[in-house]
Structures are given as structure tokens and as C-alpha cells.
Amino acid sequence: MGICDIFINEIKxxxxxxxxxxxxxxxNDGKTNREISAxxxxxxxxxxxxKTILTNRHISIETRKRALQCYIEPVLMYGCEAWTISKQTQNKLEETEMWFLRRMLGPQRKQMREF
Known part of the structure; x- marks a missing residue:
């Protein structure tokens, strides 16, 4: 993309x-990688x-999921309507979501047997 000088009242x-x-x-390159990383x-x-609320097993998974949807997902997805994303970026967003869900659910019995 070429550089364009912009002047306001003859001030560059x-x-x-x-x-x-x-x-x-x-x-300036029009990409959203920095925004998505932030x-x-x-x-x-x-x-x-x-974390103390989202990983608390005494709170139902539905309540914790709702808290994730209300307090975490809006931060992650703010401004996403204007993003242009690649498959790699989409995968990164999905990985982030899965990371949240794995932390919320904790180790499962099947996984614990493998250790």
C-alpha cells in the first residue's frame, strides 16, 4: 500500500x-492481526x-458458561464485525475459546487415568 500524505490546514x-x-x-497495513492478538x-x-468463579465446580456449568459469555467473550470479540480474518486467525480464536472451556471444565476422569 502506498504512503499518502494527509494535510489539515496545510499541516502534514x-x-x-x-x-x-x-x-x-x-x-496502516489494514490487517487485524495486532487487534486480534490484543x-x-x-x-x-x-x-x-x-478464574475462581469460572473454574468453581460448586457452580453449575451453565452458570459458568453464561459468565464466560457475558464477561469474557465480549472482550475477545469486540469489533469483530470489521475484522478480515484468515483461516489461521480463525483457528487462533477457536483455540482461545477451547482454552477457556478446558480451564472451566478441568481435568476429566478419562484424562486423569492417563497420568
Missing amino acids: LKQTEKFKYLGTIIS RTAQASINFQKM
């Missing part, structure tokens, strides 16, 4: 590789903050 605007606008990282990291941080 500084060009950057990326900037944050309304909580979304916008890159969303994944923030969702993981939020999951860790809520």
Missing part, C-alpha cells in the same frame, strides 16, 4: 504504523481475574 499529519481508536488497534491477551487476563 504524522503517519504511524498503528494507533488505537475507540479501543480498537488500527494498522483482544486474545485481554480476554485471557479477564479470564484469570474471574
Whole structure:
């Protein structure tokens, strides 16, 4: 993509590789990799903050799943309507979701026998 100089009142605007606008990282190359990586990291941080609730076996799985849908998934998927994603990026998002679910469910009996 070519570089284009932008002027406002004869003042040239500084060009950057990326900037944050309304909580979304916008890159000069138009790709969303940085945004998705930042969303994944923030969702993981939020999951860790809520870990005591999300992994508590005394709370029903339906309640924990609802908490995940209400408090973690919106952080992960914020702005996804505008993303252009590759198969690799889609796989990364699915891996993140599976990571959350595995942590919520904990080790299963079948897996425990294998150790």
C-alpha cells in the first residue's frame, strides 16, 4: 500500500504504523492481526481475574458458561464485525475459546487415568 500524505490546514499529519481508536488497534497495513492478538491477551487476563468463579465446580456449568459469555467473550470479540480474518486467525480464536472451556471444565476422569 502506498504512503499518502494527509494535510489539515496545510499541516502534514504524522503517519504511524498503528494507533488505537475507540479501543480498537488500527494498522496502516489494514490487517487485524495486532487487534486480534490484543483482544486474545485481554480476554485471557479477564479470564484469570474471574478464574475462581469460572473454574468453581460448586457452580453449575451453565452458570459458568453464561459468565464466560457475558464477561469474557465480549472482550475477545469486540469489533469483530470489521475484522478480515484468515483461516489461521480463525483457528487462533477457536483455540482461545477451547482454552477457556478446558480451564472451566478441568481435568476429566478419562484424562486423569492417563497420568
